[in-house]
Amino acid sequence: MNRIRVGLAGCGSVSEHYLANLQQCPHAEVVAVCDIVESRYRARMAEFGVGEGFPSLGEMLQGAEFDLLLNTTSMPSHYPLNREALLAGKHVYGEKPFADTYAHGLELLELARAKGLHLWGAPNVVTSPQFRFMAEALADGKIGKVHAAHACYGHSGPSWGPWFYKEGGGSLHDLGVYNVTTLTGLLGPAKSVIALMGTAVAQRVIERETVDVRADDNAMLLLDHGGAVFSHIQCGFVYRSANEDRTIELIAPHGAMNMLGWDWSPKGVQIRLECEMEWQTRCVASQGYSWQGGLAYAAECMVENKPCLMTPEHALHVVEIMEGARTSAKTGQRVELKSRFAWPIVAKGQ
Numbered sequence: 001m002n003r004i005r006v007g008l009a010g011c012g013s014v015s016e017h018y019l020a021n022l023q024q025c026p027h028a029e030v031v032a033v034c035d036i037v038e039s040r041y042r043a044r045m046a047e048f049g050v051g052e053g054f055p056s057l058g059e060m061l062q063g064a065e066f067d068l069l070l071n072t073t074s075m076p077s078h079y080p081l082n083r084e085a086l087l088a089g090k091h092v093y094g095e096k097p098f099a100d101t102y103a104h105g106l107e108l109l110e111l112a113r114a115k116g117l118h119l120w121g122a123p124n125v126v127t128s129p130q131f132r133f134m135a136e137a138l139a140d141g142k143i144g145k146v147h148a149a150h151a152c153y154g155h156s157g158p159s160w161g162p163w164f165y166k167e168g169g170g171s172l173h174d175l176g177v178y179n180v181t182t183l184t185g186l187l188g189p190a191k192s193v194i195a196l197m198g199t200a201v202a203q204r205v206i207e208r209e210t211v212d213v214r215a216d217d218n219a220m221l222l223l224d225h226g227g228a229v230f231s232h233i234q235c236g237f238v239y240r241s242a243n244e245d246r247t248i249e250l251i252a253p254h255g256a257m258n259m260l261g262w263d264w265s266p267k268g269v270q271i272r273l274e275c276e277m278e279w280q281t282r283c284v285a286s287q288g289y290s291w292q293g294g295l296a297y298a299a300e301c302m303v304e305n306k307p308c309l310m311t312p313e314h315a316l317h318v319v320e321i322m323e324g325a326r327t328s329a330k331t332g333q334r335v336e337l338k339s340r341f342a343w344p345i346v347a348k349g350q
């Protein structure tokens with residue numbers, strides 16, 4: 001297999017970015033698209049020269065020959081469509097979160113394993129050169145053992161997609177998911193989570209629909225990574241992050257390190273050792289990384305039979321953390337986590 005045939009489901013906002021990215025990808029080709037709104041799949045067919053379009057995944061599975069489902073539908077459709085595609089023998093790359101609950105995510109993972117299929121869940125943040133730089137600096141012990149980390153991501157909320165504010169949406173699934181992936185990627189799987197989550201804006205008007213907001217728009221998580229390593233993640237649709245230039249901070253005995261820019265679109269890494277007066281800025285080049293390049297990366301791994309830094313076990317762990325956070329916020333209890341993934345993701349000298 002030297003070119004993966006892709007069927008894309010969900011022709012909304014994000015699909016445009018993936019389709020443009022995949023036009024430059026030598027390892028994948030989008031052969032079909034589908035959306036429950038006909039005008040949307042027809043528009044993407046015309047814009048990107050996609051040969052076939054369908055009003056549902058079921059019809060795309062029946063009518064088109066493809067190897068992999070790229071699922072860019074709204075969040076409530078992720079689990080059912082990913083499941084349908086795996087059952088039909090297709091590899092899956094799902095936008096985040098790839099499942100709504102841990103049980104559903106585990107079911108997908110076991111289904112993929114049983115059928116010998118690939119399963120990926122966005123985001124692809126662990127594939128950025130800045131993530132690699134930070135992971136290697138930690139492995140080298142440059143700043144010492146990190147026991148405290150903080151991540152913050154917020155904006156005023158999407159102006160489209162009423163579903164962002166309904167059951168299954170929310171700021172943790174949409175924004176915090178990036179930071180949960182990055183911090184567990186850097187510090188290791190979390191053993192437990194404690195969270196405060198709430199809905200600050202009770203009603204929003206989105207695409208002329210008045211939405212009674214059911215999802216969180218403000219969340220704060222504390223993760224216990226074991227060995228007294230703690231991290232904090234703050235995300236919301238109710239503020240713009242005060243410091244967009246520095247979104248993730250790692251603090252250690254011999255120095256500190258910050259990610260510059262968002263972890264899904266990093267601009268560099270700042271590092272300062274205890275003996276230095278000034279921050280040093282490193283790793284400013286994107287080296288071909290982009291957040292919408294996750295499928296192109298996965299296709300390259302498939303075609304060239306290379307190991308992939310993104311794993312379904314890590315994506316599942318992130319789903320479990322987010323579900324655990326919701327439970328913790330409801331009950332006021334700390335929630336223990338079961339899932340693990342192979343870590344470190346980037347080993348020293350790898």
Ligand SMILES: NC(=O)c1ccc[n+]([C@@H]2O[C@H](COP(=O)([O-])OP(=O)(O)OC[C@H]3O[C@@H](n4cnc5c(N)ncnc54)[C@H](O)[C@@H]3O)[C@@H](O)[C@H]2O)c1
Binds near residue numbers: 056077096160161
């Ligand atoms: N928009 C962004 O900038 C962005 C960036 C990164 C990730 N994402 C993620 O991508 C996903 C989609 O986001 P979006 O902003 O494109 O949303 P959107 O609302 O613009 O698009 C979703 C599309 O999915 C379609 N859809 C819903 N259920 C379907 C089903 N069962 N079968 C076929 N089509 C279906 C809808 O009709 C809609 O066209 C979300 O998980 C989001 O978090 C979005």
